[in-house]
Amino acid sequence: MRHTKVIDLLNGSSLLQEITAKGWVKTFRNNQFIALNDGSTIHNIQCVVDFENFPAELLKKVTTGAAIAVKGTLIESQGAGQKFEIQVKSLEILGESDPEKFPIQPKKHSLEFLRENAHLRVRTNVFGAIMRVRSVLSYAVHKYFQESGFVYVNTPIITGSDAEGAGEMFQVTSLSLDGNAPKNEDGTINYKEDFFGKHTNLTVSGQLEAETYAMALGQVYTFGPTFRAENSNTSRHLAEFWMIEPEVAFNDLDANMDLAEDFIKSIIRHVMEKCEDDLKFLEQRLKDEEKSKPQAERSEMSLIEKLQFVLENNFKRVSYTEAIDILKASKPNKNKKFQYIIEEWGADLQSEHERFLVEKHFKCPVILFDYPANIKAFYMRLNEDGKTVRAMDILFPGIGEIVGGSQREERYDVLVEKMKALDISEEELWWYLDTRRFGSAVHSGFGLGFERMVLFVTGMTNIRDVIPFPRTPQNAEF
Ligand code: ATP
Ligand code: MG
Ligand code: MG
Ligand code: MG
Numbered sequence: 001m002r003h004t005k006v007i008d009l010l011n012g013s014s015l016l017q018e019i020t021a022k023g024w025v026k027t028f029r030n031n032q033f034i035a036l037n038d039g040s041t042i043h044n045i046q047c048v049v050d051f052e053n054f055p056a057e058l059l060k061k062v063t064t065g066a067a068i069a070v071k072g073t074l075i076e077s078q079g080a081g082q083k084f085e086i087q088v089k090s091l092e093i094l095g096e097s098d099p100e101k102f103p104i105q106p107k108k109h110s111l112e113f114l115r116e117n118a119h120l121r122v123r124t125n126v127f128g129a130i131m132r133v134r135s136v137l138s139y140a141v142h143k144y145f146q147e148s149g150f151v152y153v154n155t156p157i158i159t160g161s162d163a164e165g166a167g168e169m170f171q172v173t174s175l176s177l178d179g180n181a182p183k184n185e186d187g188t189i190n191y192k193e194d195f196f197g198k199h200t201n202l203t204v205s206g207q208l209e210a211e212t213y214a215m216a217l218g219q220v221y222t223f224g225p226t227f228r229a230e231n232s233n234t235s236r237h238l239a240e241f242w243m244i245e246p247e248v249a250f251n252d253l254d255a256n257m258d259l260a261e262d263f264i265k266s267i268i269r270h271v272m273e274k275c276e277d278d279l280k281f282l283e284q285r286l287k288d289e290e291k292s293k294p295q296a297e298r299s300e301m302s303l304i305e306k307l308q309f310v311l312e313n314n315f316k317r318v319s320y321t322e323a324i325d326i327l328k329a330s331k332p333n334k335n336k337k338f339q340y341i342i343e344e345w346g347a348d349l350q351s352e353h354e355r356f357l358v359e360k361h362f363k364c365p366v367i368l369f370d371y372p373a374n375i376k377a378f379y380m381r382l383n384e385d386g387k388t389v390r391a392m393d394i395l396f397p398g399i400g401e402i403v404g405g406s407q408r409e410e411r412y413d414v415l416v417e418k419m420k421a422l423d424i425s426e427e428e429l430w431w432y433l434d435t436r437r438f439g440s441a442v443h444s445g446f447g448l449g450f451e452r453m454v455l456f457v458t459g460m461t462n463i464r465d466v467i468p469f470p471r472t473p474q475n476a477e478f
Contacts, residue, residue, distance in 0.1 A: 405446025
């Protein structure tokens with residue numbers, strides 16, 4: 001008999017029918033009530049065993065983490081807490097789980113402890129919820145772009161272009177076993193240039209390649225893994241993360257901001273519709289956590305209210321120059337949380353500046369635009385003032401930068417000038433410059449860090465907790 005998913009059992013459609021359920025035991029109370037979960041939902045199905053009808057030896061093996069199959073009838077539950085339950089007629093242990101050794105016990109584990117058990121933490125309610133939300137969000141990304149007529153482009157993971165990632169790239173090496181690996185004089189393998197003799201690295205962004213496709217297909221997007229050698233330990237940076245990068249021909253910076261805002265709202269709306277139970281669970285988790293904090297540090301809005309707020313309000317669009325004026329005029333030192341040195345025009349904003357603007361001043365998501373040219377990448381469109389570029393960053397409360405984007409410099413001569421000034425090799429980027437030589441046009445795009453979005457939606461605070469297997473300087477074991 002095929003088994004029925006727990007999520008379908010819980011809606012009661014197979015009431016009074018004989019069903020089979022399979023999953024992992026969460027708890028087994030009073031030798032009678034098994035809470036069974038199969039990953040299809042945050043909720044467990046209660047399986048009621050009449051222990052007199054089952055050998056004690058068998059019931060002993062119903063331990064947290066064990067995989068089991070139960071056959072029985074789905075009935076209405078008399079107990080509080082659930083509508084339906086399974087009256088168990090037969091029980092099979094599929095995979096035992098030694099209670100002395102299984103690390104994920106039915107108690108609250110710290111997130112730090114769970115990070116060390118990345119392969120098992122998904123058995124907890126909180127990680128089950130996060131990973132389902134992540135999956136739905138990722139579907140929402142494709143849905144949005146596909147329904148808006150974008151073409152999904154897979155930009156290369158291994159690339160020779162290093163224009164953007166100075167200092168942050170992982171180099172590719174190969175261990176050729178055929179004896180042809182480049183060797184040093186002493187016979188050891190030369191790891192330096194090793195993609196069949198060429199220097200390559202793991203991509204830090206698919207943008208430059210996506211641009212070339214936008215200049216033929218009009219609207220494109222990438223959604224793939226991105227690598228940065230971030231040798232730091234922030235709660236916002238991973239060495240391997242997923243980035244969504246749309247690129248659109250004939251769109252200027254304003255259209256780019258419109259696209260980003262519409263896109264973000266659309267995927268949040270989708271996840272709120274499809275992940276109601278998981279979001280409610282995550283919201284309650286946050287509320288419980290907040291209880292241990294002093295009143296002043298508790299957040300004013302619940303998780304779902306925060307998401308709703310983003311949907312209902314326009315992102316505040318502010319130029320870099322205005323932002324500097326606001327920062328200069330504010331008296332942040334009054335509030336210890338925002339103690340910073342007020343910068344002069346031209347300096348890059350630090351995360352405490354960004355957080356002040358978003359969390360204290362505007363109290364909503366902010367799009368900062370028209371940054372000084374010298375703090376942004378070479379490919380951004382120079383404004384007529386000759387000193388700012390059409391760049392935008394989207395800043396989110398509690399997260400900081402979630403999106404970085406720009407209108408691209410479409411003028412061949414201006415781009416070449418810029419590259420010369422920054423000592424970027426024209427020979428290396430000849431293919432990129434071709435887009436400006438043949439049919440160049442205004443175009444723009446942005447990069448959204450997928451994990452930062454998952455952080456915002458789930459209310460988690462450490463980026464290591466929203467990706468299945470985080471890659472950080474400490475974490476690459478499995
Ligand atoms: P940050 O200032 O936070 O280091 P960035 O300006 O270096 O980010 P961009 O090159 O603009 O990042 O990349 C676009 C987006 O990718 C960022 O807005 C952010 O959401 C995400 N991102 C960048 N670096 C990381 C990282 N190491 N881990 C996770 N997400 C990242
Ligand atoms: Mg960075
Ligand atoms: Mg940045
Ligand atoms: Mg950026």
